[in-house]
Amino acid sequence: MTKKKRNYYLLYGEEEPTRTLQNGSYIGKVMFLTAVARPRWDNEGNVTFSGKIGIWPFVKEVPAQRRSDNRPRGTLETKSIKVNRQVMRE
Template identity: 50%
Template sequence: MAAVARPRFDQNGVELFSGKIGIFPFVVKEAAKRNSKNRAARTLETKPILSVTKDITRDCLIKKVLPAIRSKWPISESNTLIFIQQDNARPHIDINDMEFNEAAREGGFDIRLCFQPPNSPDLNVLDLGFFRAIQSLQYQKALLTIDKLINAVETSFNEMKWERLNHVFLTLQACMIEVMKAKGGNNYKVPHMMKERLEREGNLPIQLSCVIDIVNEANALLQV
């Protein structure tokens, strides 16, 4: 499970918050039952959880994601409403899950769950670019065991520059506009804004604007 947010930076482009909440593997530690050439019996081995259930997802959210948000979120924005957007995978928990909602109110935070629209990977910032970005970093490393794979993914997550994550969130905004133009469809190409060049020139926008007619048309379609 990975959790990211929009990075925060000051007017001079200095990072205030990287946006990287954390990445959490679904694994367990089990003692080896027999001796082998690689390890002795009873040595703890890392095993993947082959079937992630709602209970496992809830446990990860409450014990790992929520504490990470509280520890890393900018203090100046700790009173703002925070949404954790899930995709529509079956193991994800309901937005009204009582156990999660109780834990999400701890520490004075207001953290809630929401779902992305179904069948819309371009509206998931992780699918849109973040996983692809850290995967390219992870491919540069030699991996022979599950532990090494986990370490490579976590290292790639940590090495991911906040500027790249910021670019992905801008691409997400651009896709939102294209979805509205396509009347809720996905018959469009992911826009390319030449963000690196704009950033070098000091012209990279913080957020994208949208023609009001496109917004009004999308709102009208939602009322049908």
């Protein structure tokens, strides 16, 4: 899941990341559940709780059923899942 044209900088000796797409114009969409609250401070003004609780993506990793020119069969792919009440509770 990446943009069509993306610039990035690599350190010396760092490998170029593999960025395979089925279609160059297609950008995958993933939904996230984020929980935040009000931050808490003590009497001296120091933060005791930042308010950040967590972030959870609604995705699953499934093995590829067929091979492709870009990857062999069985490679784990990240797929988005349909979000409903049951999925939210899990």
